[in-house]
Amino acid sequence: MFRPRINDLPPCKAVASGWKEEFGGVLDFMEAWISCDEVGSPFISPDFLCFNEPMSFLWLKLLPNEKVDTKGFEMFDFLGGLYVSAIAIDDNIDDLLKTIDNLINWINGQNSFELDFRPGRYRMTRRFTSDESSEVIEKALGYGQLEVFIPIKII
Numbered sequence: 001m002f003r004p005r006i007n008d009l010p011p012c013k014a015v016a017s018g019w020k021e022e023f024g025g026v027l028d029f030m031e032a033w034i035s036c037d038e039v040g041s042p043f044i045s046p047d048f049l050c051f052n053e054p055m056s057f058l059w060l061k062l063l064p065n066e067k068v069d070t071k072g073f074e075m076f077d078f079l080g081g082l083y084v085s086a087i088a089i090d091d092n093i094d095d096l097l098k099t100i101d102n103l104i105n106w107i108n109g110q111n112s113f114e115l116d117f118r119p120g121r122y123r124m125t126r127r128f129t130s131d132e133s134s135e136v137i138e139k140a141l142g143y144g145q146l147e148v149f150i151p152i153k154i155i
Helices: 023-034 093-108 132-141
Strands: 005-009 012-016 047-052 056-063 075-078 081-089 113-115 123-127 145-154
Touching: 023 056, 056 075, 081 093, 093 113, 093 145, 132 145
Parallel strands: none
Antiparallel strands: 005 081, 012 056, 012 075, 047 056, 047 123, 081 145, 113 145, 123 145
């Protein structure tokens, strides 16, 4: 059964790869942060892959404060706000698109929420690859988990 989750992401500092037309364009940014990440929390992965129409990609890294070494990337203010999310099967574009459709249909069927695609608010995803336990879970499930986030606001 489809059960979306409402997330309230706090405003904070962030760095980003810049919008790239191809997914490979964000990999250098990702590797600069993920491979030596000392910022992450064991509970919430502070990095997201954002995408918009026409299809382009941006890797976003949330920062805990203004004192973090930005590795040469420009720091900016992440708006935070409400996002509805659900899990898709990682590396499965059909399931990703189905999950996005389910989330949008759920939002459109609500009396309390609506889509919020103003500047700075994007569709985002994040993988669950934080530690050894995620590999065990992936093996048990038979697939990786990809959380899909859609920006919303209360009506």
